[in-house]
Amino acid sequence: MPGGALVFSLHHPITGWLLSDRADYHRTEPVSEEWDWDGQRVTATFYRRPLSSIFGPLRQAGFEIDVVDEPRPRAAADVAPELFEVLDTQPVFLFLRARRGA
Numbered sequence: 001m002p003g004g005a006l007v008f009s010l011h012h013p014i015t016g017w018l019l020s021d022r023a024d025y026h027r028t029e030p031v032s033e034e035w036d037w038d039g040q041r042v043t044a045t046f047y048r049r050p051l052s053s054i055f056g057p058l059r060q061a062g063f064e065i066d067v068v069d070e071p072r073p074r075a076a077a078d079v080a081p082e083l084f085e086v087l088d089t090q091p092v093f094l095f096l097r098a099r100r101g102a
Contacts, residue, residue, distance in 0.1 A: 010094055011094070025050055067096065073088060
């Protein structure tokens with residue numbers, strides 16, 4: 001839709017690369033990590049990809065990227081200190097907003 005915006009988040013490409021075998025940064029592939037979800041171990045699987053595989057298809061589809069953010073959390077009483085340290089000091093997520101021209 002002209003004038004619309006696409007807003008999304010994904011794992012930071014560096015995080016995905018660190019979870020991979022690190023053989024080829026440019027490869028798109030599934031990677032997994034284990035999370036503690038309220039006392040239960042769960043495995044989250046997602047696709048890691050290089051920056052060019054994120055931005056290129058958006059531009060080819062007619063989007064202009066106008067926001068790229070590597071968010072950092074605000075301190076909160078319900079966030080474990082170890083998790084806060086990771087989220088505050090490492091590239092974990094990438095937030096993007098892309099707009100279609102009018």
